Amino acid sequence: MKLGAIEAGGTKFVCAIGDEKGEVFEKTVIPTETPEITMPKVYEFFDNTGIEKVGIGSFGPIDLNEGTGTYGTIQKTPKTDWIAFPLADEVSKHTGVPVVVDTDVNVAALSESRWGNATDVNSCLYITVGTGIGAGAIVNGETLKGLSHPEMGHIAVRRHEKDTFAGTCPYHGDCLEGMAAGPAIEQRWGKPGKDLADDELVWEIESYYLAQAIVNYIYILSPDRVIMGGGVMQQYHLFDLIRSHVVDMLNGYVSSPLLTPDRIDNYIVPPGLTNEAGIKGSLILAAK
Amino acid sequence: MKLGAIEAGGTKFVCAIGDEKGEVFEKTVIPTETPEITMPKVYEFFDNTGIEKVGIGSFGPIDLNEGTGTYGTIQKTPKTDWIAFPLADEVSKHTGVPVVVDTDVNVAALSESRWGNATDVNSCLYITVGTGIGAGAIVNGETLKGLSHPEMGHIAVRRHEKDTFAGTCPYHGDCLEGMAAGPAIEQRWGKPGKDLADDELVWEIESYYLAQAIVNYIYILSPDRVIMGGGVMQQYHLFDLIRSHVVDMLNGYVSSPLLTPDRIDNYIVPPGLTNEAGIKGSLILAAK
Numbered sequence: 001m002k003l004g005a006i007e008a009g010g011t012k013f014v015c016a017i018g019d020e021k022g023e024v025f026e027k028t029v030i031p032t033e034t035p036e037i038t039m040p041k042v043y044e045f046f047d048n049t050g051i052e053k054v055g056i057g058s059f060g061p062i063d064l065n066e067g068t069g070t071y072g073t074i075q076k077t078p079k080t081d082w083i084a085f086p087l088a089d090e091v092s093k094h095t096g097v098p099v100v101v102d103t104d105v106n107v108a109a110l111s112e113s114r115w116g117n118a119t120d121v122n123s124c125l126y127i128t129v130g131t132g133i134g135a136g137a138i139v140n141g142e143t144l145k146g147l148s149h150p151e152m153g154h155i156a157v158r159r160h161e162k163d164t165f166a167g168t169c170p171y172h173g174d175c176l177e178g179m180a181a182g183p184a185i186e187q188r189w190g191k192p193g194k195d196l197a198d199d200e201l202v203w204e205i206e207s208y209y210l211a212q213a214i215v216n217y218i219y220i221l222s223p224d225r226v227i228m229g230g231g232v233m234q235q236y237h238l239f240d241l242i243r244s245h246v247v248d249m250l251n252g253y254v255s256s257p258l259l260t261p262d263r264i265d266n267y268i269v270p271p272g273l274t275n276e277a278g279i280k281g282s283l284i285l286a287a288k
Numbered sequence: 289m290k291l292g293a294i295e296a297g298g299t300k301f302v303c304a305i306g307d308e309k310g311e312v313f314e315k316t317v318i319p320t321e322t323p324e325i326t327m328p329k330v331y332e333f334f335d336n337t338g339i340e341k342v343g344i345g346s347f348g349p350i351d352l353n354e355g356t357g358t359y360g361t362i363q364k365t366p367k368t369d370w371i372a373f374p375l376a377d378e379v380s381k382h383t384g385v386p387v388v389v390d391t392d393v394n395v396a397a398l399s400e401s402r403w404g405n406a407t408d409v410n411s412c413l414y415i416t417v418g419t420g421i422g423a424g425a426i427v428n429g430e431t432l433k434g435l436s437h438p439e440m441g442h443i444a445v446r447r448h449e450k451d452t453f454a455g456t457c458p459y460h461g462d463c464l465e466g467m468a469a470g471p472a473i474e475q476r477w478g479k480p481g482k483d484l485a486d487d488e489l490v491w492e493i494e495s496y497y498l499a500q501a502i503v504n505y506i507y508i509l510s511p512d513r514v515i516m517g518g519g520v521m522q523q524y525h526l527f528d529l530i531r532s533h534v535v536d537m538l539n540g541y542v543s544s545p546l547l548t549p550d551r552i553d554n555y556i557v558p559p560g561l562t563n564e565a566g567i568k569g570s571l572i573l574a575a576k
Contacts, residue, residue, distance in 0.1 A: 061543055075543045123434040142428040146411040146510035147555075148542050155504045156537075158444055171541040216443045220508045222434035249444075253459040254436050255349055255363045267435075 003286040004046050004054035004095065007278030008087065009104065010079060010131075013038055014279055015045045020287035022115055022280045034081040035090075043094035054091055054099045055285030057107030057278050062087070064101065064145050072101040100285040105136030106143035107281030108271070112227050113138045114284055116272030121224035125217055126271070127152070128230035129210065133177040137221060144221075153177035157212045160205045163188075180209040182232050193232055203241055206232070211245030214268065218246075218254060229271040236270075243268050291574040292334050292342035292383065295566030296375065297392065298367060298419075301326055302567055303333045308575035310403055310568040322369040323378075331382035342379055342387045343573030345395025345566045348422075350375070352389065352433050360389040388573045393424030394431035395569030396559075400515050401426045402572055404560030409512035413505055414559070415440070416518035417498065421465040425509055432509075441465035445500045448493045451476075468497040470520050481520055491529055494520070499533030502556065506534075506542060517559040524558075531556050 005024075007014040011032055018024040026049075030041045046054070061075040072088020092099040102110075109118075109126035118124035118138070127135040133153030137144040144150055154175045165188040169178030178184060185193040189202055196202045214226055228239070243264040250259055258267040271277060293312075295302040299320055306312040314337075318329045334342070349363035360376020380387040390398075397406075397414035406412035406426070415423040421441030425432040432438055442463045453476040457466030466472060473481040477490055484490045502514055516527070531552040538547055546555040559565060 063543075139432060139434070140428040140430040144427060144509070146427070147506070147512050147544050147546065148510050150510050151507045151542060153507075154541060155507050156446055156500060158446060171539045172537075212444060216504060217508060218435070219439045219441075219443050220505060221432070222436050222438050224435045251459045253442060254439060255351075256435050258435065 001053075001287065002049065002051050003283050004049070004051040004097070005279045005282035005286060006042065006054065006056040006058075006091070007104065007107070007282055008032075008056055008058040009278070010059050013042055015042055016279045016283075017046070017049050017051060018279070018283045020283065022283055024276070024279060024283075027279065032079070035085045039090060039094075042091070046095045051095065051097060053097050053286045054095055055107075055282035055287070056087065056091065056099060056101045057104045057282045057285070058087060058101055060103050060149060061151070062101065062103065062149070064103070064149050072099060100288055102143050102145070102285055103134070103136055103149045104278060105134040106145070106149065107136065107285060108229070108277045109136035109138050109227075109281075110143060110284045111273055111277040111281035112271060115280060116277065117227055117269050118225045118272075123221075123223050124225045124227060125221060125223040126227045126229070127214075127217075129181065129228065129232040130230035131182050133181045133213075133230075135217070137223060139221070152213070152217065153181070155213060155216055157209050160208045162201065163205050176209060176213050180206055180213075180232075185232065193235060197235060197237075203235065203238055207238055207241035207245055210238070211242045211249055214242065214246050215249045218250070218259075222254075226268045227271050228268060229277075233270065239265075239268065239270070289341075289575065290337065290339050291571050292337070292339040292385070293567045293570035293574060294330065294342065294344040294346075294379070295392065295395070295570055296320075296344055296346040297566070298347050301330055303330055304567045304571075305334070305337050305339060306567070306571045308571065310399075310571055312564070312567060312571075315567065320367070323373045327378060330379070334383045339383065339385060341385050341574045342383055343395075343570035343575070344375065344379065344387060344389045345392045345570045345573070346375060346389055348391050348437060349439070350389065350391065350437070352391070352437050360387060388576055390431050390433070390573055391422070391424055391437045392566060393422040394433070394437065395424065395573060396517070396565045397424035397426050397515075397569075398431060398572045399561055399565040399569035400559060403568060404565065405515055405557050406513045406560075411509075411511050412513045412515060413509060413511040414515045414517070415502075415505075417469065417516065417520040418518035419470050421469045421501075421518075423505070425511060427509070440501070440505065441469070443501060443504055445497050448496045450489065451493050464497060464501050468494055468501075468520075473520065481523060485523060485525075491523065491526055495526055495529035495533055498526070499530045499537055502530065502534050503537045506538070506547075510542075514556045515559050516556060517565075521558065527553075527556065527558070
């Protein structure tokens with residue numbers, strides 16, 4: 001089956017034609033400007049390609065409820081040109097085929113569960129730590145959504161005792177994203193994380209917040225595996241710091257051999273897929 | 289189909305014979321003592337009843353993973369007599385029929401989604417606030433579990449500025465359960481919650497912690513409805529205090545008409561079922 005896939009991100013739209021096995025036949029990258037500039041190029045890419053369906057992994061917030069009449073419509077976002085843009089409806093109208101939408105992080109979790117580092121488990125959580133913090137989850141074989149889609153980056157965290165930074169989140173100040181996303185690191189220390197690789201306190205504080213979040217995710221979701229990606233996680237030394245904090249914070253409460261110092265490196269892992277996760281996951285959506 | 293149901297609690301085992309429609313034909317209550325005393329009475333109740341399957345909603349922690357070889361075995365719990373008791377296997381051996389187990393709170397969530405206050409939505413969260421705090425969830429039509437079952441009562445919360453109480457949780461001290469379950473109220477104030485109904489600060493602090501938890505559950509799970517039960521929630525004035533804190537803490541971040549002052553009382557609600565939730569939910573399990 002010939003399928004369309006769109007990875008709709010804040011800086012670029014990656015569009016591809018592929019199949020349900022995740023094979024990509026053709027791909028293009030279109031910069032994210034306004035819908036008026038970006039979308040006609042998207043429609044053009046899919047013209048006369050014979051695709052039968054399109055899957056979109058989109059930035060958000062986006063309406064994923066099929067009963068609202070605004071399924072696949074972008075909601076309020078800092079990218080103000082896109083607010084209220086009916087992404088799914090417009091793509092469907094211009095391609096003439098059905099469209100399935102989910103969040104970028106849910107789509108990455110789908111991809112990891114099919115072809116990446118969570119193929120051997122029934123549930124997983126995919127966390128990205130970059131300019132923002134987001135997470136997607138696979139539960140009972142499907143991506144996790146409900147009233148809206150999860151916004152796991154915005155949970156409250158307890159402040160590290162050595163941290164006086166106010167936080168960057170315009171909604172919550174010192175929520176997880178406000179304290180631990182890339183911009184928080186840069187504002188707190190005056191330079192980006194990649195220029196602070198040797199400063200222990202930077203990563204002690206960073207790992208303390210991310211571990212708190214993972215502990216909450218474990219208590220609430222109990223995923224079979226936690227995959228961490230995104231720009232900030234390119235500091236690979238963070239993995240061991242996070243793992244160690246997670247074991248300490250759980251304090252033996254959850255009975256699982258994976259949540260022990262010996263095995264935690266098989267539980268909190270980097271992604272198995274590189275930059276194809278979004279497109280491959282969108283192909284899974286399209287094949288549904 | 290004639291089915292067996294067991295609501296295995298810390299103080300009593302409720303056993304019933306019923307059917308997949310939730311009808312209960314016969315019921316008995318057996319005190320929870322040691323497995324040696326309690327279980328023979330359970331087996332006797334089901335003797336020669338012609339049941340085809342048994343569903344159990346159990347206290348925990350309990351192993352729910354079918355691949356471990358210890359499915360349905362109680363894990364470490366303060367009820368030390370029950371540690372390592374293979375509840376599912378023993379019930380199956382003595383009744384001669386298959387057994388399906390889930391947590392008491394997951395089973396209550398199942399019941400509420402079938403016959404209670406969440407029949408009109410696709411996902412829901414059932415929270416009980418009593419001697420402990422636990423929550424069960426329905427996601428994509430199934431109860432939520434993974435590596436283990438959720439332990440939502442043990443998430444970290446931020447301390448209320450007027451609260452100096454150390455917390456009661458033996459694992460985490462001042463986690464949600466340590467700060468907001470019934471015993472925390474009683475230890476903090478020197479008397480049980482039911483004798484403190486008119487003390488505003490008691491319920492301001494209580495609602496602050498419970499609202500924080502619900503906000504985290506919304507960000508992580510995005511349930512279509514939140515149902516709150518248990519002894520502490522018999523203080524019905526708590527509902528409005530919690531609702532108000534939840535709206536304030538979300539600060540408009542999640543786009544849903546339900547998460548607004550006008551509609552939040554349709555989102556955070558009491559249970560629709562009373563004391564039959566556990567047995568009826570266990571019948572749903574048995575009918576699977």
